[in-house]
Amino acid sequence: MEKSKISIRDLNLYFEKQHILKNVNIEIPENQVTVILGPSGCGKTTLMKTLNRLVDLHDNARFSGSILFEGIDILHPATDLVHIRQKMGLLSQRPTPLPMSIFGNVAYGLKLKGIRHKKNLAPLVEKYLREANLWEEVKDRLNDPAIRLSIGQQQRLCLARGLAVNPEIILADEPTSALDPISARIIENQFVELKKDYTIVLVTHVLRQARRIADYVVFMYLGDVVEQGPAEAFFNNPTQEKTKEYLGGAFN
Amino acid sequence: MMWWRKFEERLFYVLMIFSTASLVILLLVILLSIFLKGVPYLSWEMVSQTPKGGYYFGREGGILNAIVGSLYLSAGAVFLALVFSLPLALAMNIHMRTYKRTLHVIRFVLDLLWGIPSIVYGAFGFTLMIYLGIKASLLAGIITVAIFILPIMVRAMDEVMKNVPVTLLESAFSLGSTRTEVAFKVMLRQTLPGIITAVLLAFGRGIGDVASVLFTTGYTDNIPTSLFQQTATLPLAVFFQLGSPIPEVQNRAYAAAVILTLIILIISIATRLLGRGYNKTRIN
Ligand SMILES: Nc1ncnc2c1ncn2[C@@H]1O[C@H](COP(=O)(O)OP(=O)(O)O)[C@@H](O)[C@H]1O
Numbered sequence: 409m410e411k412s413k414i415s416i417r418d419l420n421l422y423f424e425k426q427h428i429l430k431n432v433n434i435e436i437p438e439n440q441v442t443v444i445l446g447p448s449g450c451g452k453t454t455l456m457k458t459l460n461r462l463v464d465l466h467d468n469a470r471f472s473g474s475i476l477f478e479g480i481d482i483l484h485p486a487t488d489l490v491h492i493r494q495k496m497g498l499l500s501q502r503p504t505p506l507p508m509s510i511f512g513n514v515a516y517g518l519k520l521k522g523i524r525h526k527k528n529l530a531p532l533v534e535k536y537l538r539e540a541n542l543w544e545e546v547k548d549r550l551n552d553p554a555i556r557l558s559i560g561q562q563q564r565l566c567l568a569r570g571l572a573v574n575p576e577i578i579l580a581d582e583p584t585s586a587l588d589p590i591s592a593r594i595i596e597n598q599f600v601e602l603k604k605d606y607t608i609v610l611v612t613h614v615l616r617q618a619r620r621i622a623d624y625v626v627f628m629y630l631g632d633v634v635e636q637g638p639a640e641a642f643f644n645n646p647t648q649e650k651t652k653e654y655l656g657g658a659f660n
Numbered sequence: 661m662m663w664w665r666k667f668e669e670r671l672f673y674v675l676m677i678f679s680t681a682s683l684v685i686l687l688l689v690i691l692l693s694i695f696l697k698g699v700p701y702l703s704w705e706m707v708s709q710t711p712k713g714g715y716y717f718g719r720e721g722g723i724l725n726a727i728v729g730s731l732y733l734s735a736g737a738v739f740l741a742l743v744f745s746l747p748l749a750l751a752m753n754i755h756m757r758t759y760k761r762t763l764h765v766i767r768f769v770l771d772l773l774w775g776i777p778s779i780v781y782g783a784f785g786f787t788l789m790i791y792l793g794i795k796a797s798l799l800a801g802i803i804t805v806a807i808f809i810l811p812i813m814v815r816a817m818d819e820v821m822k823n824v825p826v827t828l829l830e831s832a833f834s835l836g837s838t839r840t841e842v843a844f845k846v847m848l849r850q851t852l853p854g855i856i857t858a859v860l861l862a863f864g865r866g867i868g869d870v871a872s873v874l875f876t877t878g879y880t881d882n883i884p885t886s887l888f889q890q891t892a893t894l895p896l897a898v899f900f901q902l903g904s905p906i907p908e909v910q911n912r913a914y915a916a917a918v919i920l921t922l923i924i925l926i927i928s929i930a931t932r933l934l935g936r937g938y939n940k941t942r943i944n
């Protein structure tokens with residue numbers, strides 16, 4: 409059994425009275441790609457936002473349980489949110505470049521950490537743009553506004569921006585759903601590449617994508633974790649009826 | 661029933677043309693009447709000299725006192741209002757995001773303040789002056805006008821900031837920004853054109869308003885050299901000089917009206933152009 413990076417224990421989350429995450433228990437293994445599967449509306453995005461406490465931006469969210477990460481409970485009221493968020497890069501469904509240049513986007517997180525001068529920033533910006541497989545395409549126009557990039561490039565820029573904060577975990581919420589197939593494949597391959605150094609949690613609704621890159625799979629349905637396990641076992645010998653139906657394409 | 665639907669369509673088309681045309685004609689008539697009266701007196705002397713022999717009786721000189729006074733007053737008021745309204749608008753949309761009820765109250769109060777006629781602000785400014793023991797002056801006018809344009813500025817910024825996609829803020833937070841960093845490094849940049857628009861809007865409202873400066877700035881032939889001196893303003897230059905029996909003085913009032921209108925026109929056009937640029941560069 410691999411070492412687990414994050415342990416989610418008895419997590420319950422409500423929006424108002426609506427029970428969104430129901431007694432969720434997941435062990436996310438270190439340096440692997442954990443894929444979260446499930447039909448839309450089952451709570452995948454909410455789960456991701458609970459991991460880095462972005463749910464705090466919603467006034468109507470209430471949660472209980474614990475999420476253990478490096479000996480701290482992420483859900484504890486006294487947790488330093490800036491600290492845990494810097495440990496987790498987030499890629500969302502649509503790329504969200506910050507309103508600044510390509511360079512500025514990647515440098516943003518570095519500057520927050522106190523790295524200031526352009527001569528210190530430039531080599532790091534290059535390093536992370538390379539890690540996100542974007543450097544060659546943008547090296548001659550680093551000062552262009554980030555929104556001039558194509559959607560696929562923007563998503564890789566967001567990846568580079570997230571990596572620059574030097575996280576240990578990458579949370580990716582359907583990061584390829586707004587992308588063309590080629591850009592999607594680039595991102596996908598990048599994840600396989602990156603899992604040597606990072607723990608990756610990927611939400612997807614594309615079964616084929618899950619089969620290609622998952623090491624560990626969590627299947628959710630209406631807020632419940634129906635089944636979870638190593639990808640091999642999950643895809644070849646699912647134990648739950650719901651899982652079999654889902655893998656058979658019943659929900660698509 | 662087909663004839664009825666066709667008739668309806670036709671009717672509304674005619675109504676639409678009619679109302680649009682009346683609006684445009686109304687604007688043109690107003691502009692034309694002011695410009696016809698005022699433009700002939702727009703000489704170099706008019707815009708480069710202060711009134712000679714008293715603004716109410718003197719036949720010589722121009723309205724430089726009012727032009728410069730109005731610019732000082734509005735710039736000061738806009739600056740003062742900005743110092744308060746920018747942090748408030750940012751805090752409302754970032755720090756206080758989850759306090760829905762408090763936000764509701766703040767927005768309601770600001771809307772009420774927006775709706776209060778400026779004469780009430782003038783009266784309030786006057787009371788405040790007496791209370792603080794300052795005389796009618798540029799400073800008293802700046803404070804009064806700042807209070808008057810504050811709700812306008814905050815709400816105009818607030819409307820732009822409310823529309824910033826929450827996913828943008830989420831990604832800024834997910835990079836480990838504090839709320840204040842999100843406010844000043846992301847929200848401010850994202851909404852900068854909207855903020856400038858809000859400032860211009862407030863400037864336009866401030867420079868054109870008579871009632872808020874009526875009791876607070878006094879009126880003088882001179883250009884103020886300190887915050888504690890009285891100042892002339894363009895709206896009051898129109899108001900006071902139009903009442904004079906002397907034709908040359910009345911002409912100065914019309915010239916002041918033309919200049920005021922031109923300033924407002926320029927501001928409106930600038931606001932429009934900015935708004936258009938804004939739509940072009942943001943995709944989210
Ligand atoms: N801020 C919110 N307030 C109330 N309900 C919400 C909020 N965000 C999400 N939900 C609801 O929570 C459920 C799960 O949503 P989500 O986590 O986005 O699902 P998924 O990502 O699996 O499609 C949905 O029913 C959605 O309507």
Ligand SMILES: [Mg+2]
Pocket residue numbers: 449452453454581
């Ligand atoms: Mg989702």
